[in-house]
Amino acid sequence: MDMTGVESDDQKHVLFGYDGTSENDTALRWAIEEARLRGLDLVVCHCWHWPYPEGHEDPHGEAVMRRAGKNLLERGTRRARELGAAGAVRGRLVRGPARGALLRESRDAELTVVGAPERLDEGAGVLELAARSSRPMVVVKDGAGPRRVVAGADGTSWCDPALGFAAAEAALRRWELRVLYACWEPAAVDADELALFHDRELLEKTRAGELEAAVAPWRARYPELDIRVSLLLERPLEALFGAADDAGLLVLGDRGAGIAPLGSTSTAVLRRARRAVAIVPARPD
Structure with missing residues (x-):
């Protein structure tokens, strides 16, 4: 053919x-x-x-x-x-x-x-595609930007596929990888973790350990890759908004993986980001 x-x-x-x-x-x-x-x-x-x-x-x-x-x-x-x-x-x-x-x-x-159109509220079809795809999807508005991949982490195994995709992409492009964990989510944790939000030092120590554990496999797989981690005591949406303009590619995980719509954070970031955003489903295809 x-x-x-x-x-x-x-x-x-x-x-x-x-x-x-x-x-x-x-x-x-x-x-x-x-x-x-x-x-x-x-x-x-x-x-x-x-x-x-x-x-x-x-x-x-x-x-x-x-x-x-x-x-x-x-x-x-x-x-x-x-x-x-x-x-x-x-x-x-x-x-x-x-x-x-x-x-x-x-x-x-x-x-x-x-x-994607400049205003994603005019491109509902793109949002639905990203939400329902069982494979990684890159939504591109502006292909320019710093030579940096930024990936959002949340301290759970749900983010592993997104981190793996981000690390592979950064290695292929020879870009820096920044893994961002914005951990101020008291409404999203189990009851036994609520006490962490009354002790910022303990919260920071606990979440830093989770972040390093999440990144460790990718440091081992890509030893020459420049991987930097950022732990922020901020809400994920605010942190990702701040990081989006500093990335040539922003990588987000999607727990819905083709079953449910994108989470509110991913949807909001995808609407607002000016450059390329990859949505990576959390479950295997």
């Missing part, structure tokens, strides 16, 4: 959702770089949709819409080459509303990259 054809296989790849707009180029550049760093094919996916109710038949109209979708997909694969894609670039044309179709295609991808 040539690079502009329609294909379907089980080979691991980076999936990119292409919408044909010039604003999509920023996210496409990110997807191209992900594919290069990981040594994977880039699959440019475009979704075309027959918007009429079931039973409404118009073979000619349907064929016209499908052909328009194919032409747009071919433009997307060409654009990937123009922007510097060095490896295999393949096109995938799928039928259905973009949100559901892209979600189905993402299940076989190593990770998915999508662009």
